[in-house]
Amino acid sequence: MNIIIIEDEKPAARLLKRKVEQLGLTVTTMLHSVEESIDWFSKNQHPDLIFLDIQLSDGLSFEIFEKVKIQSAIIFTTAYDEYALRAFKLNSIDYLLKPIDEDELKVATDKFQEQISKKESLSLNIEQIRSMFAPTEKVYKSRFTVKIGVQMKIINVDDIECFYSENKGTYIHTFDNRDYLIDTPLEILEDELEAKNWYRISRKFIVPLVSVKEIVVYSNSRLKIILPTYKEDEVIVSREKVADFKNWMA
Template structure:
């Protein structure tokens, strides 16, 4: 089975690739834009399955299908809210809501394999779906699911004091002074969080507006943020982001 991932956020594409590989499948190609996808599909055999992000850096991914007839099966990866996703079911299209859950990924691939074995064809109404997404605003992630032993815990965005990276891991620190490891990078989180409520102040931290207890002038024209409970490290706004950060909190 051949698989292509079309996703403009390279960390998100690599993360999905790793999850697909953990299920025992190899990814043929990672593509990151409409232009790159058009060039690749024009010169290569089309895969059995495409994981397709809706909005790429240079336009909606549906533009690919306006110019090239692609008969591959498609699993959409999207951050749009559920009511819009009902259109996928009407068109017999599978979808995965970001951040992609491993179990849901396995179920989607299994569904595709069943259709492949039964030689079912998918009739995709791209014009209908495109018209929906051209009028919908992006919906941002408002809750996270973390594993605690054999249990799952849901953390709402208003419970989060900060996200931080440490020893190649990414963590949520909550307002009740607890830390939870999550399977996501800060790069991917930047694309999934509402930029009106969350800001990446440095390579190590993303902070929410509602958790800023104090902001203090720091050395080298930087700013130091005091959070309610996080004390493990200094939370510093990097110098190159200070001006933008001030605009964000204004």
């Protein structure tokens, strides 16, 4: 039996290889990315069975199937159970959640060998499986938890006048003119906040639409925003973002 492993984390690939071979099976090849896998499948005979990690370093492993028609049976492996728990078994042999349990691995490989012995069809409906991985409607942050001494405080997004960075820290500034240090950098906040309501105007500030009460033309083709209570520093829309900011405001 010809088995390959596609897993971007090499230590995890080696561990899975050892576990598979402890079951008396042989892993002939280990691949670590979408690009490497596409190249390998285009040049080599396809294996009987693939252990396939879903999230690879350069994309979802489904991208492999866009370039290569794979005939092999597949056991999917994933650390993300939200990818796997919705009627996932379909035409694939099985899926395994990381860290992979030896008993579950044996059940999956036994299932594969049983299907082989019965000459059952192992065709895989990739489009049907891919649809399960289609992103659901994104849920954006509605509140933040901040630490004040030994206490915790919940701040609703609607109470936030802006986010800003200062001295390598990230802060919430609220409409009641208070500041709270948080752990999340602006780069991550930018993705956690709904784009129609929040805009990152510069490396230092993310502001909500409701805070933009006044806009003043500033030097070097920039814009200055007047916020309701934040007065510690000038809130400037960087020059390269002015056009996009105006579109966002519209």
